[in-house]
Amino acid sequence: MDSLAPESPVAMMPEIPVMRPPKIWKFWGTALWGLFVFAAMVVAQVAVVVALLVWRWEWPLDLAAVVRVASGGLTLPLSVIAELPAVLIALWIAIRRSGTAFTDYLALRRTSWRNFLTGVGGLFVLVMGWDLLSRATGREVTPGFMADVLQSARADGALWLLVIAFCVAAPISEELFARGFLYRGWSESPLKVPGAILLSSLLWTALHLQYDWFFFGEVFCIGLLLGYLRYRSQSTWLTIVLHGLNNLAAVVQTLWLAGT
Numbered sequence: 001m002d003s004l005a006p007e008s009p010v011a012m013m014p015e016i017p018v019m020r021p022p023k024i025w026k027f028w029g030t031a032l033w034g035l036f037v038f039a040a041m042v043v044a045q046v047a048v049v050v051a052l053l054v055w056r057w058e059w060p061l062d063l064a065a066v067v068r069v070a071s072g073g074l075t076l077p078l079s080v081i082a083e084l085p086a087v088l089i090a091l092w093i094a095i096r097r098s099g100t101a102f103t104d105y106l107a108l109r110r111t112s113w114r115n116f117l118t119g120v121g122g123l124f125v126l127v128m129g130w131d132l133l134s135r136a137t138g139r140e141v142t143p144g145f146m147a148d149v150l151q152s153a154r155a156d157g158a159l160w161l162l163v164i165a166f167c168v169a170a171p172i173s174e175e176l177f178a179r180g181f182l183y184r185g186w187s188e189s190p191l192k193v194p195g196a197i198l199l200s201s202l203l204w205t206a207l208h209l210q211y212d213w214f215f216f217g218e219v220f221c222i223g224l225l226l227g228y229l230r231y232r233s234q235s236t237w238l239t240i241v242l243h244g245l246n247n248l249a250a251v252v253q254t255l256w257l258a259g260t
Helices: 027-056 063-070 075-098 113-136 144-155 159-187 192-206 213-233 236-258
Strands: none
Touching: 027 075, 027 159, 075 144, 075 159, 113 213, 113 236, 144 159, 144 236, 159 192, 159 213, 159 236, 192 213, 213 236
């Protein structure tokens, strides 16, 4: 007769899938996924060089041909622009694995005008301080690398593309990587906020090895400021905008000092 009895309410309930709670990658998870994002950046750069080699038909392929294309005025802006979708895809993969919303993980939220004006003022004081220091020590105010790149891009008719790369693409990709992803994970690890600001700034500075030690120090200080503003405002959009304004000012200053 037991076989004729209705099933128990528990047995009749549909199985509820177990949802994995969202998480933030901690120190090692952030470090390993950070290497993945960096690898995506390198792949994007290499892909641009290969594409230009094929487009310009630089064959037979030798070291001289690679150097000639890699140092061309069109290569750098295209490489920087190509990094942006590569970084976005790599970050999307890493963050999707965590189960956290993309915009929440990277703190892509609006901030106040007060935070914006504070950031602009702080950045202005910092950059002007380094400019005065460079003049006092008899150094160039702008890196020679910047002048060479702008001159090469102008010769190839790609100056407008370089401005877009420096002032839009680079700030977005670098800030999402450093102040967005790396800071977020490391700030919730034993490093806490100060350690996350310091380490993410060091790694962001390492992406600018084209500069000498003096401008290397300036970039590191700017990274510390942007890291603090990221912590204060809880907004990566703020650091993206400030980074873009800083790069635009650097481009305008270099063009002005070069008399072009």
